[in-house]
Amino acid sequence: MNGPDPLLKLVADSGPLCRCCDLEDSAFCAGLSPEGLRRLRSIRGNLTCEAQETVFREGDNAENIYSVVEGCIKLSKLLSDGRRQVIGFLFPGDFFGFSPSGAYGYTAEAISPSTLCRFSEQRMKALLATTPELEQRLRTRLVMELAFAQEQMLLLGRMSAREKISHFLLMLSRRAVARQDPPSPIAVPMSRLDMADYLGLTIETVSRTLTTMKKDGLIALPSPGIVDLLDRDGLHRIADGRDGG
Template sequence: MFIESAGNSLRTIPGSFAVQPTSLQALFSKLPAESLSAGQTLILEGDVATSVFHVVTGSLRIFRILGDGRRVITGFLHAGDILGMSFKSHYIYTAEAITPVTIRRLSRKSFENEIAVSPDLGPAVFHQMSDEMAAAQDQMVLLSTKNAEERLCSFLLKELQRTLNAGALQTAVQLPMTRLDIADYLGLTIETVSRTLTKLSSKGVIETAGRHSVKILKRGKLAQMAGDGDEYEDDWRPATPQPERIRH
């Protein structure tokens, strides 16, 4: 997926590296940071794809608007994620900042040149794009086979795993997106999302703290309710940190 300045003050950042970077993170690390305010549009669907971005801080929503005006959110991006790596010549999604966001920008041409000459970056891009395709398939399965309760439980498990992968030692999951965002991502109504969260809380599976924080009390039970059987146990050992994701 992609980010582009949409009537805002983002600067274009040239990419020039005296030494070949050895990771996608390093590729962007020396570029100036740019700040975006919450609600600011980063991608306009249909615009020419000119840049690749690394999310330094903050969260974004990625979505499309259907012909009847409905919004379908296809993903949420957070610190460490990369946007804009695609073979498409135009942006096919719209992206907005959910929270204040900091990004680093590299022209698509410079990005492709670095990938071409680096023995490390090419395999890294291939690996991350493969992971992204697998995640897209998981989302299709979720939307096509799971009921409302299973969808929300799966979403909470996914967000918990993201939190643990980032090195967190506790079970509180921060959800910067709104209930409506979650509903549009899971193909549900906002009423169903709120009702299901209340149900999970009453069963002692989760504990809500405001509208943007959920503490997972029973991970194993949540997994069962998600339709994942005994895949998870109620232990809280953080997972091995994962590499950056690419949205294309």
């Protein structure tokens, strides 16, 4: 009789968070071998956050890095004039907190009740040196972070409010699909103020534009925090600057 499957044993030994996690295709640990998963789990801790709870602040010592298991995390920076710029929203499977400078370059705050995997940065660096597959996963996540940053630069450029919000909603839809969620309706857990700070708009402009898009049949707002994309082609035309509305 053969012995127990080592992969099944790994799952059985991985603790409640790993056993219940359904992010095997999108999280930082996706695609790792059983041995890679075992090594990663050996340095993993868990963190739960309430809505509006701060994970870390800009300038804090970068002692840990994180992966989102449940919920939504907001990243923001303070500008020199005291204004806040939201620079990103993170969802299950997203990875954040790695800082080559030794200090966090932004503040991370939970938008909704959230569960995170937490890893000591020092222990993670030591693990990366001996686990090439994990190092490759980290490189992939950092490339994704760069892509998100470039996308925000586009949003803050010479787009109209209608173009920015269409692009933003389609971006959330693409990220939902990457998590194997439906493309619509999409969860939009951030407040309209957070959306405004991310898109470089005022809260009044965000609210007015969403209302107009609803009247035009582009979207529906069935409940707080949910947006149904009724006319994806129309949203794409607007986001690409091909609509005169």
